[in-house]
Amino acid sequence: MELHSHNAVAVIAFARGAGYPRLTRALLAELGELLAAVRREGLFRGVVLASNEDSFATGADLDEIVMLEGVAAREFARLGQSLLDQIEGFPLPVVAAIRGYCLGGGLDLALACHGRVATYDASFGHPGASLGLLTGWGGTQRLPRLIGKAQALEILLTGERIPATQALTLGLVDELVSSADLIECAARRCTTLARARGGDLPDAAGTG
Secondary structure, three states, X not given: OEEEEEOOEEXXXXXXXXXXXXXXXXXXXXHHHHHHHHHHHOOOOEEEEEOOOOOOOOOOOHHHHOOOOHHHHHHHHHHHHHHHHHHHOOOOOEEEEEOOEEEOHHHHHHHHOOEEEEEOOOEEEOHHHHHXXXXXXXXXXXXXXXXXXXXXXXXXXXXXXXXXXXXXXXXXXXXXXOHHHHHHHHHHHHHHHHHHHOOOOOOOOOOO
């Protein structure tokens, strides 16, 4: 993953050239370390979790999951749960900046954020149902709280993709923007959320 700043907001983005990012154990650990570093710095007014040039996260790595058994599988589930709980309880606003796919564990990650901004070509879903899988990272709890039980059940049980315009109507995302404006709009939403929480804000820095 990559870390830079944009107007006093920390931007943690999935690495360029990585195609459709998968939430492996290594990537979850790296994201946790970057969030801890942002918290230690004390220089930022918020955090944007951003897609790479292709996509937001598209779920866990199935090749990795099929190799997990017993204790290892439980530890992987707890790793994801712990990280998403940290994001939900993070002392700074965290906003997901989503382009392309946002699926499975990637949707769980976005749901743990305090806001979600997406491009018009984004799509959302929990395809695990078609594979006989059910998310264990809190999506079954956060999704109904956000959009209601009936709509959440339909998404979780059918595995159907939700286009960006429908996601906006459902309240799954807060705003749709062009790809060129994605980071700027997500950073601005961080600032708005930070002001709503009160307290002093750092001075805006360069895009770094």
